[in-house]
Amino acid sequence: MDVHDEVLDLIGAWALDACDPDEAATVDAHLIGCATCAAEARRLRSAASWLAADRVVPAPPALRHRVLATAHAARPAALMRTLVGAYAGQAAMLDRLLGAVRADDWARPDPRHETVSGVVAHLAGNDAMLAADLGLPVVPLPAGPAREVHAAWRAQSRVLVDALTGRDGGLDQRVRLAHTGPPPLRPLRDALVQRAFETWTHLDDIGAAVGRGTTTPPPEQVRRIVDLAAALLPGVLADGSTGTVRLVLEGTGGGEWTLPCGPGDDTTIYADAVEFTRLVANRRGADSLPHTTTGSPAVSTRVLHVAATLGCD
Known part of the structure; x- marks a missing residue:
């Protein structure tokens, strides 16, 4: 903990x-x-x-001990339900959107995965990677019509949700995170945050492609995404004189995060929390993200550029 x-x-x-x-x-x-x-x-x-x-x-010391022990024992199960529920909620929203798109919308262009159909296939592949690491069934991805790709992604998502909803533990199990390079190994808790994050990101990608606009996750989901980014960034940044970086994020899901990134002076970056998560997804450019800095502008620029590489595609 x-x-x-x-x-x-x-x-x-x-x-x-x-x-x-x-x-x-x-x-x-x-x-x-x-x-x-x-x-x-x-x-x-x-x-x-x-x-x-x-x-x-x-209260008597023995009573306090019993209450805290019970709370600690129940916490992993509650956290599992929370993380799986966040992923399931984003998957349900994407499923509804895909069920409503027109036949010709599947061929609309996407800058990263060629078409809307390609986005769904990419998402299904990353969900399947997590299923494989957990020893769960992997749903074959068809090469046929886009509606079949949609059905395969939906089935793979349900495999994950159905298998994990009733679990009481296992959040520390090491699994692969989806990544543009070699997949890093992280605890399942991080992978579930990423699955909700990536599903939301592609929900917005497809929504923009078909003219449906964008969405914003609940504040607690935004905070978990920033938590994950804050956990990953020090390992990437520790090879330079970055110092301690403080993220002060405002708006939905805002808060403060301190990143120990090696020797150097302190730098603070101020930005909007949701916009920062879109930067992490590489849906905002580091140079175009509205932000202010105290400390080193060079460190701030480096942190934001590295943050934009943490996404899944």
Whole structure:
């Protein structure tokens, strides 16, 4: 569990002054640099004060241990349902769009995969790669009509959703992430974030091609996409004098992320969260992304250009 997840588990107890000194210190240190958790902490402290909870008699230590142990045991299953649900939701939206497109829309051009049909085939292939890594059935991709390609992608998506919805664990299993180069190995939790991310990206690609416009995921999905990008970037950037990079993203799913990227001075990049995720998908150019920088403009430029290479195609 990383520090952010640990603080999310502790913040309710912290608001009631029920943490031990080490836990309280961990929460206090994290709140300095995380606007999202700091806002939640203020909300919970306010509620505790309103309820006069600061005068509550502390719970017996054994009770606290049992409650936290139960919560920790349930968390992986809840997270699996959340991640699979996010992917399933984006897949359902894409399925509805594909079911409504006209026959001639399948041949509309796409700059990366030739046609709309090619986009769906590419997406089906990446879903199949995850299924293979998990030991699940791989649906053959037909070379026939576009509607058959759509049906094969839909069947492959359902294989993943049906198999993972009831799982209680396995989020740490190493699987391949879809990538333009050699697929990196990452935990299943990251792969599920990527599957929802890529499905949303191609939903918008196809929507733009057929004149249906674009969409925006829920804030929690945007944050998970940025979390994944923030986890991947330091490994790519650590070979230069990049220093510590702070992403301060506003709007839907916004927050702050600190990226330790090796020696060098600190740089902060300010941008819109959704636009940053579109940059990560390489649907926005690094030079055209609206942003401001404090610190090194050269580092900012490098970070944004590298971020645009993290996508799946």
